[in-house]
Amino acid sequence: MLKSLTLLVLILCTTLVVTHSRVIEPNDANTVRQTCSKTPNSALCIQYLNADPKSSTADVNGLALIMVNVIKSKANIAVNKINQLKGSIPPAQKVALKSCADKYNAILVADVPQATEALQKGDPKFAVDAANDAAIEANGCENGFSGKSPLTAENNVVRDASTITSAICRLLL
Template identity: 55%
Template sequence: MTNLKPLILFFYLLAIVVMISIPSSHCSRTLLPENEKLIENTCKKTPNYNVCLESLKASPGSSSADVTGLAQIMVKEMKAKANDALKRIQELQRVGASGPKQRRALSSCADKYKAVLIADVPQATEALQKGDPKFAEDGANDAANEATYCETDFSAAGNSPLTKQNNAMHDVAAVTAAIVRLLL
């Protein structure tokens, strides 16, 4: 039994050394209350608190981001939503839309979401990197408008099969614009 005491002491000290040497980046978010508060306070200043909170908390980089970093995360979320909408449009075009008005609306929406990916997202990304939030806000607002216009395209063609994607894109883009506005 006396031979086990040094071994137990060794493992006890080893456990302490391991716990001390774990980098703080591996700790859970509950150890970073100031960043949690930054996310919550930032999201309270947006038009959709739940979308903001859900989007930012899903991103691993948000726990250590400043407001610019949070805006960059939301721009990436805009890109993801635009890609989701384009995939849905392609699925609908593949199975065949019901009538020429619906086909035209789908084609128009595809152009709008391509514009988001080709122009709005890169504009917002570059503006945030260069410290010019006004242009980032413009890019986010344009993306929100494209989603709204896409939904409107279906008014003459009947019910929109893209309402879910359009609403998601609009909400994320509006939240992005609001976060970027905090940098002005």
């Protein structure tokens, strides 16, 4: 009798767990797609977010934080390129390169920390401002060169990541 009762309780518990559990589906397929559809470049947004495994469980705020990290990563790549160019750039472009170094320093020292803190504290308005500022800084770097900038690819990547980030942060307002 005790074995039958134990078996019955086990079956009931299993049935309860199975019927009341939902299948855990990746959040990224839906949340990432829906969020990115509201940005200026949804394909690039999806690409950046899907590259981070945390996106599969992130809410919109979490996706915004991931994108702030994308800005940081891409800005660091630009800084590395600036450092590589220092010795080989024509003298006429040295002033513009120094200006770019300052602009990317502002992105990494001010904009990225401001956006991160704002999102962590639940104040997305300041994250929007910081992401917009990062885009402005990248454009400023690009426009500082007379003619062809040696940082066009890096500036475009940072600008695009920043505008996507700003759009995601605006969804939190």
